Structures are given as C-alpha cells and as structure tokens.
Amino acid sequence: MTRNEIADVLSEIGTLLELQGENPFKVRAYQAGARAIEALGNDAFERLLAEGGLEGVRGIGTALSAKIAELHATGRLDFFERLKASIAPGLVEMLQIPGLGPKKIKVLHDKLGIASIAELERACTDGRVAALTGFGEKTQANLLAGIANRVAYGKRHLWWNAWALAEPIVAGLRALAGVLRAEAAGSLRRGMETVGDLDFIVAAASAEPVVDWFVSRPGVAAITARGETKASVRYESGLQADLRIVPEAQFVFALHHFTGSKDHNVQMRQRALARGLSLSEWGLAPAEGAETVKAKVQASHPVAVPESEEGLFALLDLQPIPPELREGLGEIEAAEQGAIPRLIELGDLRGAFHNHTTESDGASTLAEMAAAADALGWEYLGIADHSKSSYQARGLDEERLMRQIEEIRLSNASGRHRTRILTGVECDILPDGTLDLDDEILGRLDYVVASVHSSFAQDEATMTARIVRAIEHPMTTILGHVTGRLLQRREGYQVDLSRVIDAAASHGVVIELNASPYRVDMDWRHWRAAAERGVLCAINPDAHDTAGLAHIRAGINSARKGWLRREDVLNTLPLRDVMARLRRRRIAS
DNA sequence: GCCGTTTTCGGCCCGACTGTTTTCAGTCG
Numbered sequence: 001m002t003r004n005e006i007a008d009v010l011s012e013i014g015t016l017l018e019l020q021g022e023n024p025f026k027v028r029a030y031q032a033g034a035r036a037i038e039a040l041g042n043d044a045f046e047r048l049l050a051e052g053g054l055e056g057v058r059g060i061g062t063a064l065s066a067k068i069a070e071l072h073a074t075g076r077l078d079f080f081e082r083l084k085a086s087i088a089p090g091l092v093e094m095l096q097i098p099g100l101g102p103k104k105i106k107v108l109h110d111k112l113g114i115a116s117i118a119e120l121e122r123a124c125t126d127g128r129v130a131a132l133t134g135f136g137e138k139t140q141a142n143l144l145a146g147i148a149n150r151v152a153y154g155k156r157h158l159w160w161n162a163w164a165l166a167e168p169i170v171a172g173l174r175a176l177a178g179v180l181r182a183e184a185a186g187s188l189r190r191g192m193e194t195v196g197d198l199d200f201i202v203a204a205a206s207a208e209p210v211v212d213w214f215v216s217r218p219g220v221a222a223i224t225a226r227g228e229t230k231a232s233v234r235y236e237s238g239l240q241a242d243l244r245i246v247p248e249a250q251f252v253f254a255l256h257h258f259t260g261s262k263d264h265n266v267q268m269r270q271r272a273l274a275r276g277l278s279l280s281e282w283g284l285a286p287a288e289g290a291e292t293v294k295a296k297v298q299a300s301h302p303v304a305v306p307e308s309e310e311g312l313f314a315l316l317d318l319q320p321i322p323p324e325l326r327e328g329l330g331e332i333e334a335a336e337q338g339a340i341p342r343l344i345e346l347g348d349l350r351g352a353f354h355n356h357t358t359e360s361d362g363a364s365t366l367a368e369m370a371a372a373a374d375a376l377g378w379e380y381l382g383i384a385d386h387s388k389s390s391y392q393a394r395g396l397d398e399e400r401l402m403r404q405i406e407e408i409r410l411s412n413a414s415g416r417h418r419t420r421i422l423t424g425v426e427c428d429i430l431p432d433g434t435l436d437l438d439d440e441i442l443g444r445l446d447y448v449v450a451s452v453h454s455s456f457a458q459d460e461a462t463m464t465a466r467i468v469r470a471i472e473h474p475m476t477t478i479l480g481h482v483t484g485r486l487l488q489r490r491e492g493y494q495v496d497l498s499r500v501i502d503a504a505a506s507h508g509v510v511i512e513l514n515a516s517p518y519r520v521d522m523d524w525r526h527w528r529a530a531a532e533r534g535v536l537c538a539i540n541p542d543a544h545d546t547a548g549l550a551h552i553r554a555g556i557n558s559a560r561k562g563w564l565r566r567e568d569v570l571n572t573l574p575l576r577d578v579m580a581r582l583r584r585r586r587i588a589s
Numbered sequence: 590g591c592c593g594t595t596t597t598c599g600g601c602c603c604g605a606c607t608g609t610t611t612t613c614a615g616t617c618g
Contacts, residue, residue: 025601029590060593099607101616136609186618199618227606242618244605257603258618269602280603294604 084442128536191557237431263328
C-alpha cells in the first residue's frame with residue numbers, strides 16, 4: 001500500500017474512533033499520524049520503512065509504526081477491518097451535515113437506530129429528533145436544511161472566485177467608520193487552490209455597526225450566526241463567510257490564528273509552551289496558572305502587543321513566515337534557522353509562455369493579446385496555440401503555424417508594442433509519447449510547450465513513459481499542465497510525478513505551473529522537492545483571452561506555497577536571458 | 590495513541606456561538 005493510501009486509512013481510523021466515542025486525544029493521534037507520513041515525502045517514507053520503521057518520526061509511536069508497517073507490507077490491517085465492520089457506514093457520511101458531530105450522531109444511532117442520512121431525514125420529518133434530550137425543534141429544522149443543501153454547502157470554491165468575492169468585502173470593511181484594520185484570513189490568505197469558507201478579521205472600537213454592514217451585503221442568502229463579536233453568512237453560491245471583530249490589541253493574534261493552518265497553529269502553540277508561554281487568538285501570556293489566555297491578557301497590562309505578524313513571530317524567536325507557507329510542513333523549523341526564502345512575487349514576473357489566440361481556441365486576437373501584455377508592462381508574451389491533433393481546439397498544423405510565425409515576426413518588426421511576442425506552440429504529446437508536429441517546424445520556434453490532451457485513461461506506467469519520452473525529445477522546452485487535472489471537475493491522469501520530475505531535471509526541461517484557476521498544475525505540494533532537484537518553473541496563465549492573463553496571480557500563490565524563489569522561475573528573467581536559456585536547451589540537446 | 594529539562598503518568602491548543610438548558614454540551618474553526 002502506498003504512503004498516501006496509508007495516510008487515508010489512518011485518517012479514516014480517526015474518524016471511526018471518533019464515532020465510537022473514543023478518547024479525543026487518541027483520535028487526534030491517528031490524524032496527526034496521517035499528516036506526519038504525508039509530510040514525510042515518498043523517499044524518506046520508503047527509506048525509513050526499509051531501515052526498520054517510522055517510530056521516532058514526530059507523531060508516530062510504537063502502535064502507529066506497527067500499523068503502518070502492516071499496511072505497507074500486506075495492504076490490510078486487522079484492527080481497521082474490525083473497526084469498519086463494527087460501525088454502520090452511514091454514520092460516517094452523517095458527519096457531512098453541518099451541526100452534526102460524533103456525539104450527536106451516537107445519540108441518534110443509540111436512541112433512534114438512525115444509521116444513514118436518509119433515515120435521519122425521515123426521523124426529522126416525523127418529529128422524532130426534536131423529542132430527544134439535547135435536541136429540539138430548532139436543531140431538527142437545521143438538520144433538515146443541512147441535508148437539503150449538503151451538496152452546495154459541502155463544496156469547496158476556487159480560490160479565484162472566492163478572492164473576487166472577498167476583495168470588495170475587505171475594501172468595504174476598511175472604509176467603515178470605526179474600523180481600524182481589516183483582513184481576509186483563512187485558506188484564501190494562504191493561497192490554497194480551493195477555499196472552504198471566507199474569514200474576515202476586523203479591529204474596531206464598536207462591533208455592532210460592522211456586523212450590521214456585513215450581514216446586509218448583496219448576495220447574502222442566509223445569516224447563520226450573529227453574536228456580539230462574530231457573525232456568519234452564507235452567500236448564494238453556497239460559500240460561507242465568517243466575520244470576527246476584535247479589539248485592536250488582539251488583531252495580530254486573531255489574524256494569525258484564523259489564517260492557520262491548523263497544523264501550523266498547533267506547532268506554534270507547542271513552541272510557545274516550550275518557552276513557558278501560552279498562545280491563542282487572544283494573545284501571548286505566561287503558561288502557568290489555570291486561567292485562560294484571554295483572562296491573563298485582559299488582567300495583566302501591559303502584555304506584548306506586536307504591531308504586525310512579523311512581531312508575533314519575533315516573540316517566539318522566529319523569522320517571519322509568509323501566510324502561504326503556514327501548512328505545518330517544516331516552515332517553523334526553517335524560520336528557526338533563518339532559512340525562510342524570499343518567495344517569488346507577482347512583480348517579479350516579466351512575461352509568460354503559454355497563451356492562446358483566436359488562431360486556435362482563444363477568444364482574443366494576437367494583436368489584442370499583445371496590447372494587453374503591453375498594458376501589464378510585460379517584456380515578452382509567448383503565444384502557444386494548440387497543435388493539429390487537438391482538433392476540437394482548432395489546433396494548428398505545420399502550415400498554419402508557419403504563417404503564425406511570420407505574423408508574429410511582422411508584428412514585432414512593426415514596433416506597435418513594447419512587449420516582444422515569442423513564437424511557441426502547445427504541442428500535443430501523442431499517446432505513444434511522440435510530438436504532434438515535425439521537428440523541422442518545431443525548430444523554428446522560440447520554444448515548445450508539450451502537453452497531454454488525449455488518452456487520459458492510460459495506466460500510470462504508460463502515461464509516465466509517454467510523458468518521459470516527450471521530455472526526452474530534444475525540441476521540448478516546457479512540459480505543460482503535468483497532471484491535466486481540472487479542480488472540482490476532473491482528476492488528473494495517473495502519472496508518477498517523481499519520475500517525471502527526475503526526467504525534467506536531467507534533460508533541462510522546464511515544468512509549467514499552469515495558473516489557470518481550474519488547473520493550478522503542477523500542484524504546489526510537489527514544487528519544493530522539484531526545485532531542490534534543479535527543475536526550473538514557468539508560471540503560465542494559459543490565457544484564452546486578454547482577461548485570462550490576470551490568472552497568473554493564482555499561479556503566484558501556488559509558486560509561493562511551493563517555496564519557490566525568483567531564481568526558480570524562468571519568466572522572472574529579462575528577455576535577453578530568457579532567449580539565451582531557451583537556446584541553451586536546444587544546443588544541449 | 591503520543592510524548593517527556595513537568596520523563597513512564599498524566600497531560601494533550603483554545604475560545605465563540607447555538608440550542609438546549611437553568612449552568613452547559615456539542616460543534617466549529
């Protein structure tokens with residue numbers, strides 16, 4: 001069984017134990033174990049197993065180590081099988097209903113014999129749920145609403161769409177009288193490719209007018225909570241948004257806390273405790289004594305009140321950690337050693353390579369795309385329309401591509417745009433791993449982006465060999481959208497990314513970070529290791545119209561999450577250096 | 590189930606809101 005599959009089993013054991021009413025700390029230990037092996041990486045995981053086991057990895061002790069070894073060797077685990085058999089499978093899916101946790105599910109199961117969402121719905125309709133101790137009419141009505149809307153409510157939202165909704169809210173909050181500071185926190189601020197809900201943190205002298213404004217925004221479909229310091233609303237899209245209002249002295253701590261991630265926060269709190277301090281969204285206080293951090297902070301003035309998150313990290317002897325890195329994946333250890341890199345920024349980019357025009361499936365003409373890149377101040381804009389096998393996208397054959405090269409040459413010569421247009425193509429990688437166009441025409445281009453657009457269902461070995469063969473082709477400059485995933489629409493194809501990354505590293509092929517908000521492919525979770533192996537990244541918007549060029553912002557998020565620096569990204573280079581790098585690949589091959 | 594300069598037991602991150610209660614449990618983040 002693979003590392004990821006084992007992590008899933010541990011996580012599921014945690015859920016099942018929770019439903020059984022097990023000790024919550026035991027539950028957390030299984031979930032922490034799952035995260036620990038996910039964070040380990042494949043190579044370290046396999047090496048440690050070969051060397052005798054994972055005991056000693058933080059979060060994995062004797063019991064988990066033995067279970068992991070059994071799963072790895074045999075693909076099954078008696079303990080897990082027995083646990084699964086003892087719990088009705090419908091109870092797990094009931095956890096999806098908002099307001100239902102393990103305790104209530106256990107009561108519903110024990111008292112009413114409910115073991116599925118369908119049975120729960122009937123019991124609510126009959127009024128049997130409201131009659132239970134600890135439940136009531138309101139709970140019953142909320143459960144029915146939760147069941148009816150569970151698809152819409154449970155869905156995550158593309159970062160791009162969530163950002164478009166959040167930006168004007170932050171601006172509106174900041175413009176309110178009495179608001180001192182306002183930020184969006186949560187996974188949006190961490191730049192995750194999808195966002196579960198929005199979190200807004202506001203420092204204000206008086207909360208009520210802020211809450212009033214927030215719950216009466218256009219597009220609010222329901223107000224799900226409304227207290228003195230907090231409100232929650234649900235938008236028509238199903239996206240939920242939480243607002244928290246705090247005193248100014250608490251703002252930095254609240255912003256850090258609600259930015260997360262959970263793993264990062266747990267590690268930060270453990271670090272505080274190791275220094276005799278207790279950290280919460282309320283502040284930082286001495287750990288001794290039984291009172292809450294809140295009580296201590298409010299009782300003892302003055303306490304440390306940092307102006308910014310940088311100041312908060314400094315209180316724990318840490319270098320500032322950018323929000324994108326706060327995933328509990330080694331950023332605190334790096335910050336301790338002063339090893340947090342200067343991450344790439346939007347302003348570092350000087351152009352991009354993978355964009356379409358009306359010649360294939362784009363909606364803007366070459367001239368329109370050039371003018372838009374000019375307006376962005378880009379030094380270069382690469383055009384890479386589809387090749388002939390992508391028939392549905394009106395892909396170009398050798399002859400049409402030749403004409404496009406000439407058109408681009410004339411456009412550059414005319415001096416109409418400061419932005420230099422580069423000639424490229426998004427060339428299909430055919431099912432056998434060969435490229436879709438003749439070497440002769442490919443050699444006339446500035447570069448070639450090679451991408452898979454067909455036969456997605458090939459097995460992992462076939463797909464991996466196919467892509468590696470394309471990487472080995474001397475004309476290939478950039479490997480396009482490595483897995484082909486479309487977030488929330490389609491899984492990526494099966495491919496061994498570790499082998500693809502190795503092949504790209506040894507052949508000097510650049511790997512694309514496709515910044516289309518639906519793709520964000522290759523995923524940020526692989527970039528740190530890829531860059532360490534010497535792979536260069538190209539952040540490409542894959543724009544199909546002029547507005548699509550802005551999507552490059554979504555790519556910057558993921559590049560930052562992947563610990564990439566300016567020097568790891570090809571399109572931060574000035575034009576002359578880019579041309580030299582593209583030529584070097586040709587000469588080397 | 591994990592962990593340890595609080596070390597083999599007894600902790601384990603912390604707080605707000607809702608709905609049910611009449612002082613609090615459960616859920617959520």
